[in-house]
């Protein structure tokens with residue numbers, strides 16, 4: 777199984793990337809081949825007004841990471857009640873419609889606030905549903921993000937930690953089932 781984990785912000789030192797690194801390791805431990813997309817590495821030319829029509833060659837590895845994946849794990853922080861602009865730019869630059877069409881997508885949110893990025897996850901689910909992604913309904917929400925990550929990226933809250941472990945195992949099985957159905 778090829779899993780693409782997307783750390784949904786380009787903020788230096790983000791908790792999102794720390795959590796994404798841990799999630800990627802969990803999928804690898806279950807035997808998946810994992811590509812971690814770190815939006816900090818998004819080439820600056822992706823911001824050029826011409827980037828939509830003529831994709832920069834430097835964006836190609838990012839697009840390939842998505843196109844080759846059996847499943848996408850989108851990890852988003854909450855920025856101003858939504859998901860980061862860098863993540864939307866990434867989504868908007870991906871090839872259409874093949875990037876999300878019938879591709880399984882799982883969601884994890886984390887926020888400083890108490891709702892654990894419920895808003896950005898629900899907003900992202902609308903975007904991916906619109907693009908015919910196969911939404912995986914077991915979501916994980918991580919509140920108080922600054923204190924949420926402990927040793928080795930484990931979540932300090934036992935319930936959130938167990939939900940994350942469960943999501944990882946179940947999503948991998950979901951991706952396997954979809955691949956079988958696709959033939």
Ligand SMILES: Cc1cc2nc3c(=O)[nH]c(=O)nc-3n(C[C@H](O)[C@H](O)[C@H](O)COP(=O)(O)O)c2cc1C
Nearest residue numbers: 787790791792853854855856857886887888889921
């Ligand atoms: C531009 C910006 C806007 C933010 N807006 C919110 C917000 O609306 N609600 C919230 O709970 N936390 C908000 N935060 C805090 C983040 O949720 C917090 O930094 C958390 O660690 C996840 O973001 P990170 O991956 O950048 O660390 C914001 C952070 C930034 C940088």
